[in-house]
């Protein structure tokens with residue numbers, strides 16, 4: 001990574017949390033803040049509140065660029081088009097609003113693609129020729145970076161590859177398909193598997209506690225192996241189509257990477273010539289990875 005000319009602002013606009021960073025030219029986080037996305041409310045007031053948070057970050061107003069990674073779809077002009085995950089901001093042009101209120105150039109991109117760009121520059125994807133990033137969160141996001149260039153459709157919109165059908169039944173999706181990968185293998189799906197597997201008193205404490213219990217329990221292997229196999233069913237298709245050399249797993253579901261990896265590998269049953277040669281790695285940039293990646297977007 002050659003670094004940027006000036007500090008940059010990165011914003012990870014997720015369905016649950018919004019994280020902001022100021023990133024130095026060589027990738028160091030100089031300042032950050034996090035708050036629930038619901039705090040912003042809806043409509044133009046939400047954009048004004050987001051801009052106010054940007055201005056409060058130390059060093060923000062000296063930054064040369066604002067990148068935003070938002071739960072997709074995102075239109076090329078920076079308008080959010082995701083009524084399922086970001087209802088309060090859907091239909092609003094986040095790029096134009098932040099540009100107008102701060103005087104700093106701004107671009108908005110799909111959050112999985114932003115995370116992929118961050119891992120390519122500063123994380124587990126360094127050196128990859130074709131990086132495939134899979135984020136296991138509320139849904140599944142997929143970003144593809146080719147020699148540092150983000151892959152989008154001809155309309156400028158990043159493909160939503162969490163919505164590929166996988167073998168099996170019983171995972172109907174809000175997108176209209178009957179059996180989407182993200183319904184089967186997102187972190188939310190892992191939480192459902194965990195809630196069904198742990199004792200009732202632990203399940204009553206909530207889905208995060210259920211996953212944490214499984215991760216520490218000997219019998220957690222069975223559930224996490226099943227979860228890995230579910231991830232593998234969708235990944236197999238993406239390996240066949242894209243033939244990446246590095247696959248990075250991010251999002252909070254990837255905290256169980258070491259535990260689900262055996263099941264994932266067992267689920268990838270195609271002969272090697274159909275998938276090519278690739279490495280599977282956990283993301284390195286942590287909770288702030290989406291915001292760091294957003295700061296790395298091209299202006």
Ligand SMILES: [Zn+2]
Nearest residue numbers: 163173175180
């Ligand atoms: Zn779907």
